[in-house]
Amino acid sequence: MSSKGDQTINDPMKIEAFPTIKFKATDLFSLSIKLTLAICTIAFISLITFLACSNQSLLVPQNNQTVENVNNRRLTGEASEKTTISHILFGIAGSAKTWDGRRHYCKLWWKPNITRGYVWLDVEPSGNKTWPATLPAYRVNEDTSKFKYSCWYGSRSAVRLTRIVKESFELGLDNVRWFVMGDDDTVFFTENLVTVLGKYDHNQMYYIGDNSESVEQDLIHSYSVAYGGGGYAISYALAAELVRILDGCIDRYEELYGADQKIQACLTEIGVPLTKELGFHQLDVQGNPYGLLAAHPLAPLVSLHHLDTIQTLFPALNQHDSLEKLISAYKMDPGRTVQHSFCYDLVRNWSISVSWGYAVELYPSLLTAKKLETASLTFQTWKTRSSEPFTFNTRPVSSNPCEKPVVFFLDQVESLDRGTKTLTTYKRFVEDLESECDRVDYAPALAIQLVNVSAAHFDSRLWKKAPRRQCCEILNGTDGVERVVQLQIRGCNRFESVTPR
Structure with a gap:
């Protein structure tokens, strides 16, 4: 007799297309356990992988680590968020040895709890001195004795200074978009620096600064270098690439003189060129910088360097007081500081050149715009004290007093209309009464004692547009006995030009 499982079903109504498979309760329980374990295993592996990747992306790079995909959160940011001073980390x-004699320069522009950065020293400062809270905190550079340096006329300190950008990067500070390098005798005009850097995307690899003014320096140290005293800026994206190769690069370029040269050489290996901004001033000149500042290029004033070696900016003041006077105007209207404008008095045949917040020149003759925009040669080259060449055009200063302008230097600055306008006053400077021009037609110009210049507050957004020098007009009459000239600087109208007869 067959078992139940072997019985044949003869009833055609009971035959099924597919046989029914039946499981015992113990089989179903075992299957569910295995399925649950499989799902948990997959979830656990996924979680471990996610955490490993996340932790890797948050690592702060150390001396010998690579920096691929480091801190990507810093490289993105909100596209709509404007660059501010808090996004800049200064490396001074x-x-x-030099800090005590130069820290007063830093004090002029440093804003505690606003500006961020450090002054980098070779050794710990004297222990019996309290570090002022009005200055940036200090850090001591790492030992660089293992690195090569073979420039016979240079100093090994160049190696230490080259690594400031790397050591700054490795601090891992949040919300840094730009690393800005400068010297302890560099004065930065930080609002204009923010304006300049705000034009560029910090997520891209940018190297921003300017050359030396003296061609002889550029021939020696390269036209492609952003000179360190004038300051230069490296975007976060570029710094992340630079720190990967910097230490090896220092040895490869052991023969180069300065830190700025070594940085540029390393950036050449990455393939990033210098983006020039004309407001960074190395001031590689000797003598009087007046001619350069009185005909400043059409760019925001960002920095001044070599202030210990040049003559004072204002002739009656020492250098520190000169800078304070210039900064007093800068605080009123940063974007307009030393911006160049000129206009004509076609009745009196006068040409007037204004470097806002600094100086005014009055020529009792009609000079072309080309001449007025060209810097007067009041200085010499850095190395040989020659009269040329420079990286910009210059014109000689005549020895004939009747061909020289009447010069007025900034005396005071006022804010008007709730900060929307300024009034700057420039007082006549007399260097030598005996050498003044004695021609009759020159006398009305010599009678002028003050020049008042009114202007609306400069809109920094104009620096993101096609550059154009602003226009100037004379407001008061043409009576030759007047002792004050009233000027107004404003945006130029369409089709307006400064064209003498």
């Missing part, structure tokens, strides 16, 4: 090159 100093030394324990």
Whole structure:
């Protein structure tokens, strides 16, 4: 007799197309356990992988680590968020020996709890001195004795200063978009620096600064270098690439003189060129910088360097007081500081040149716009004290007093209309009464004692547009006995030009 499982079903109504498979309760329980374990295993592996990747992306790079995909959160940011001073980390090159004599320069522009950065020293400062809260905190550079340096006329400190950008990057500070390098005798005009850097995307690899003014320096140290005293900026994206190769690069370019040269050489290996901004001033000149500032290029004033070696900016003041006077105008209207404008008095045949917040020149003759925009040669080259060449055009200063302008220097600055306008006053400077022009037609110009210049507050957004020098007009009459000239600087109208007869 067959078992139940072998019985044949003869009833055609009971035959099924597919046989029914039946499981015992114990089989179903075992299957569910295995399925649950499989799902948990997959979830656990996924979680471990996610955490490993996340932790890797949050690592702060150390000396010998690669920096691929480091801190991507810093490289993105909100596209709509404007660059501010808090996005800049300053690296100020100093030394324990020079700092005390130069820190007053830094004090002029540093804003505690607003500006961020450090002055980098070679050794710890004297222990019996309290570090002022009005200055940036200091850090001591790492030992660089293992690196090569073979420039016979240079100093090994160049190696230490080259690594400031790397050591700054490795601090891992949040919300840094730009690393800005400068010297302890560099004065930065930070609002204009923010304006300049705000034109560029910090997520891209940018190297921003300017050359030396003296061609002889550029021939020696390269036209492609952003000179360190004038300051230069490296975007976060570029710094992340630079720190990967910097230490090896320092040895490869052991023969180069300065830190700025070594940085540029390393950036050449990455393939990033210098983006020039004319407001960074190395001031590689000797003598009087007046001619350069009185005909400043059409760019925001960002920095001044070599202030210990040039003559004072204002002739009756020492250098520190000169800078304070210039900064007093800068605080009123940063974007307009030393911006160049000129206009004509076609009745009196006068040409007037204005460097806002600094100086005014009055020529009792009609000069072309080309001449007025060209810097007067009041200075010499950095190395040989020659009269040329420079990286910009210059014109000689005549020895004939009747061909020289009447010069007025900034005396005071006022804010008007709730900060929307300024009134700057420039007082006549007399260097030598005996050498003044004695021609009759020159006398009305010599009678002028003050020049008042009114202007609306400069809109920094104009720096993102096609550059154009602003226009100037004379407001008061043409009576030759007047002792004050009233000027107004404003945006130019369509089809307006400064064209003498």
